[in-house]
Amino acid sequence: MTSPTRDRRATTFFLGFLVVALLVAGGLSYFASGDPDGLDTVTLTGCQLDDEGEPLSGSCIANSAEDHALADSPFADYAVGGGEGTVGIAGVVGVLVTLAVAGGLFWVLRRRDPQ
Amino acid sequence: MALAMHMSDGLVSPQTALVFGVIAAIGLAIAASRARSDLDDRTAPMAGLVTAFVFAVQMINFPILPGASGHLLGGAIVAILVGPWVGSICIAIVLVVQALLFADGGLTALGTSIVNMAFLGVFTAYGVALVLRRFARRSRAGLLVTAFVAALLNVVVASLGFVLQYAVGGAGEVGLGTVFALMVGLHTLIGVGEGVITAATIGAVAATRPDLVYLLRGSRPPVEVRGRRTEGAPS
Incomplete structure (x- = not known):
């Protein structure tokens, strides 16, 4: 026991x-680290980013990302x-x-x- | 600061998200039924704590290249500590909590993320651990090397899951070859970091409670542990 x-x-x-x-x-x-992780680095490739790290211009996968529902x-x-x-x-x-x-x-x- | 770590909604087509959502749901149903035999009064709390630990360590992004970071996925930690069926549920719970409570990882992308990290990652790690199990049981160094290799391959294969989903229904004009090369390259670097963290974690648990390490069950147990094992052995 x-x-x-x-x-x-x-x-x-x-x-x-x-x-x-x-x-x-x-x-x-x-x-x-506040830098984008591996996946984000890939989805942001091809875009120029603004100060907040969001895609500003260019063509990248993250352009298709939608805001989170929550x-x-x-x-x-x-x-x-x-x-x-x-x-x-x-x-x-x-x-x-x-x-x-x-x-x-x-x-x-x-x-x-x-x- | 952006602490988002997982796939957003919209990266793959709705149809692709739906297909992988169905695959994830079926997988979790199978995992839940298979997990029961690995859970008892002692391993159930252990599995809960391992899940909470993976949540915590996933928050720690470590630098891999200038401007790029990586974080633990946890597939090898759970596969080695609590086994693949319980482990896949652990990772799925982490992903669900992150998506619902912290708005990290899109809700429609949950299926794709669960397939990548909870199934592809965990079962790759478990496969590696099974192949190296004899080595892992023989010495501490063997266990640490097993944990490292299992963790490294878990990350790379999980990243290939995204490449597959992008190939099936990806949004955007970035070429598949580019996505493949970048995903595998970056996640090999991340996998080295995950390997080190995983080896340290497994090493620490094995040093204090080897009887709680799934991969080591039934190997050179101390006498008192043998008594408990017999008592708790699956019938």
Whole structure:
């Protein structure tokens, strides 16, 4: 059977894993590069960009991109209400929401061992 | 600052988006039924945490070239830690949360993104990990090399998924050869970064809780872990 010691060790490991995720999303995210990622670099190829990094002129794949249907939502673009310097808060919210959704789904899906 | 990381709506035709949406939905239904046997009281919370971790690390864009960055996709992390079926659901959940909560990745593009990262990426990584499994189980160095190679190829193959979708129904006049060369070139560089991050992550988990690493299950377990494994073995 699962011993209390093992339970505690597992809990410690899981808590540590969560703390790392929160530190990455809540702190390290401030140091993330703001340059376009691999896909965006490709879709922007052929266009001149404005100061915001949006295509200004030329012919590129990103010209066909449509605005996001939820672009006005409270956490859009990993900011809280569009505020500067809020990426860490958005990141922490994202980690907790992701954990709740994934943890909840996997807990429901899990195999129950016969007692 | 633009932290958008995934395909926007409109990059491929509506028909293409629909086809890949259907493929993604079927894939996720199969994954959900197959994932059950890999989930128990111990691995279910682990899978939830791995998903949250992938969300966090995806936010960290690292520079690859002047003016270009890359970020983790996470296919190899999930494939090695929780297996391909659970892992594909992990990545799909991250993509759904990003699209719905953070307006990152178009809603109609979700199917294309899920096919690329949750299926092509994860199963490529798992395939590599299976081929190298003997090596990965033998030594720590073997495990780290396996994680690196699985992560690198996961990124490159996921990027080829976009090239395929662009070939099928892409918008715009940019030539397919250009798109192919740029996607593979940039994502090989990103894959090196993903390989390093993946190896560090897998190495850290394997050093503390090797019993929670899917790829290492059933290999040289400590005695107390063997007891638990027997108890939790699939019937």
